[in-house]
Amino acid sequence: MRDVVVLGVGATAFTSQTPEVNWKELMYDAAVKAYADAQIDPRRDVDSFITCAEDFWEGFSIFDEFTPDQLGAVMRPMMTVTGDGLQGLANAYMQIKTGMFNIVVVEAHSKVSELLTYEHVVEMAFDPIYERPLSAERNVHPYYVAGLEMNLYLHATGTTEEQCAFVAVQNRRQALSNPLAPYGARIGLQEIYRSGYAFSPLKKWEIASRADGSIVFVLAAEEIARRITKKPLVYLEGIGWSSESPWISARSADAGYARRAAQLAYRQAGITDPRRQIDVIEVEDRFAFKELQHLEALGFARPGEAGWLAQSGALGLDGELKVNLSGGSLGCGDLLEASALQRALEIVLQLRGEAGARQVPNARVGVAQSWRGLPHGTGAVAVFARRD
Amino acid sequence: MLERIEKSSEIRHWIGDMEADHYYYSAGIAGEKFFVALRDEGKIVGAHCATCNLTYVPPRIYCERCFAELTEHKDMGKRGCVVAFTVAHYDKAGQRLDPPESFALISLGPRTTPLLHKLGEIAPEKICVGLEVEAVLKPQREGKITDILYFKPVK
Ligand SMILES: [Zn+2]
Numbered sequence: 001m002r003d004v005v006v007l008g009v010g011a012t013a014f015t016s017q018t019p020e021v022n023w024k025e026l027m028y029d030a031a032v033k034a035y036a037d038a039q040i041d042p043r044r045d046v047d048s049f050i051t052c053a054e055d056f057w058e059g060f061s062i063f064d065e066f067t068p069d070q071l072g073a074v075m076r077p078m079m080t081v082t083g084d085g086l087q088g089l090a091n092a093y094m095q096i097k098t099g100m101f102n103i104v105v106v107e108a109h110s111k112v113s114e115l116l117t118y119e120h121v122v123e124m125a126f127d128p129i130y131e132r133p134l135s136a137e138r139n140v141h142p143y144y145v146a147g148l149e150m151n152l153y154l155h156a157t158g159t160t161e162e163q164c165a166f167v168a169v170q171n172r173r174q175a176l177s178n179p180l181a182p183y184g185a186r187i188g189l190q191e192i193y194r195s196g197y198a199f200s201p202l203k204k205w206e207i208a209s210r211a212d213g214s215i216v217f218v219l220a221a222e223e224i225a226r227r228i229t230k231k232p233l234v235y236l237e238g239i240g241w242s243s244e245s246p247w248i249s250a251r252s253a254d255a256g257y258a259r260r261a262a263q264l265a266y267r268q269a270g271i272t273d274p275r276r277q278i279d280v281i282e283v284e285d286r287f288a289f290k291e292l293q294h295l296e297a298l299g300f301a302r303p304g305e306a307g308w309l310a311q312s313g314a315l316g317l318d319g320e321l322k323v324n325l326s327g328g329s330l331g332c333g334d335l336l337e338a339s340a341l342q343r344a345l346e347i348v349l350q351l352r353g354e355a356g357a358r359q360v361p362n363a364r365v366g367v368a369q370s371w372r373g374l375p376h377g378t379g380a381v382a383v384f385a386r387r388d
Numbered sequence: 389m390l391e392r393i394e395k396s397s398e399i400r401h402w403i404g405d406m407e408a409d410h411y412y413y414s415a416g417i418a419g420e421k422f423f424v425a426l427r428d429e430g431k432i433v434g435a436h437c438a439t440c441n442l443t444y445v446p447p448r449i450y451c452e453r454c455f456a457e458l459t460e461h462k463d464m465g466k467r468g469c470v471v472a473f474t475v476a477h478y479d480k481a482g483q484r485l486d487p488p489e490s491f492a493l494i495s496l497g498p499r500t501t502p503l504l505h506k507l508g509e510i511a512p513e514k515i516c517v518g519l520e521v522e523a524v525l526k527p528q529r530e531g532k533i534t535d536i537l538y539f540k541p542v543k
Pocket residue numbers: 437438439440441451452453454455456
């Protein structure tokens with residue numbers, strides 16, 4: 001079957017507020033950049049369009065009907081994936097692999113600053129009969145489940161609270177070298193500790209703040225891309241996704257969804273020894289401990305080992321594993337379904353050698369991993385590579 | 389240094405509401421079993437999968453591992469132990485909860501899925517994984533998960 005490459009990428013900067021544009025203009029901004037990068041005209045060249053969105057995030061019923069015009073997709077095949085950006089990429093990948101389409105656009109965004117009841121929308125994702133009533137009486141923030149899952153993970157692996165705090169410090173510091181990231185900060189462990197327990201053992205500054213932004217990917221069949229550009233191509237070598245039990249109480253301590261998604265993606269991409277074969281890694285870190293849990297699920301560390309790697313400085317630009325050099329969600333902000341594409345964007349920039357101050361020299365293979373967030377256990381993994 | 393404005397309410401804006409406030413949720417076959425036993429007999433029941441040797445609390449009519457139909461119900465008793473816990477310090481509006489609220493995953497026996505519920509009659513700093521707890525039920529019950537007030541430490 002034909003191979004699939006990334007022909008172009010475009011993104012807005014990520015910020016905590018975007019009152020200067022509406023959500024369609026935000027998407028248009030990213031789309032224009034992606035089409036320029038891909039050297040294509042969407043009205044002439046793109047066969048199919050995919051957005052990744054969820055009505056409740058957007059404040060629209062049947063949101064998928066509102067997306068064609070700002071992407072140049074009017075009167076074209078257009079669909080919405082109610083999932084994250086990597087799940088959108090997976091659909092585009094299959095549309096091209098089958099031979100049905102040659103060029104497919106994937107968009108994901110966040111305009112979460114305009115959602116005034118974010119916490120309530122998250123709570124509405126809880127089971128209405130068994131779970132919601134427990135926190136309803138005292139109006140408890142639904143992120144308490146992150147505290148429960150962190151406790152479960154620490155207890156199962158022996159990972160320490162300090163090791164998790166290291167992740168929060170490092171990713172915010174790393175974000176200072178990413179011009180797209182709004183939450184860069186030079187802070188120490190003491191600031192993390194001083195922020196206090198939000199949902200013990202989870203501390204306030206171990207939780208990613210939210211951000212607005214849009215990201216667009218243009219995927220193409222390899223032979224089509226070769227006709228358009230002479231630039232080295234980034235190949236989408238494998239992609240997988242998986243969902244765990246939706247019951248909060250039946251969840252594993254080891255991010256089983258990410259482990260399974262990685263197995264699928266690795267098998268397609270021929271990855272058998274991720275720690276040796278993969279040069280750049282972006283894993284989901286909306287809560288600092290999730291970075292460690294996800295690194296273990298993706299096979300970069302044994303259970304309980306990722307925390308030690310973080311603490312010993314092995315997870316930075318100068319470390320053995322180049323993890324979340326973009327700043328991750330802690331540095332870039334929680335972009336809802338677009339956080340997944342933010343991770344993929346970083347991998348593409350790294351593999352193209354366009355990552356600026358945080359560039360990993362000669363990066364050839366990268367992995368991006370997503371998690372759709374609380375209260376559920378759904379995630380995806382994509383492997384990208386240069387072949388030249 | 390780390391704080392940003394994340395909500396748009398202080399800026400020129402238009403207000404809209406999602407017309408999705410009111411839903412009716414059915415308890416279902418398994419839920420009926422669970423809530424009637426809780427209300428009328430003060431029992432917590434689970435559904436057992438013999439193939440997987442696993443008991444689901446609350447019960448379901450199918451096993452999520454082998455997809456078998458589950459028809460065997462078990463009285464789980466009211467005692468269990470804490471598998472994981474958290475102490476929540478914030479409410480949905482971002483205000484501090486005083487006192488904080490403690491939640492736990494409580495295992496009511498070996499080879500069971502734990503139950504998500506609250507802890508009570510214990511200081512947050514005394515909570516630990518493995519703590520033995522028992523359910524405290526409301527005297528007048530309506531067939532709701534909150535008929536269990538919370539789990540308290542076994543004396
Ligand atoms: Zn079974």
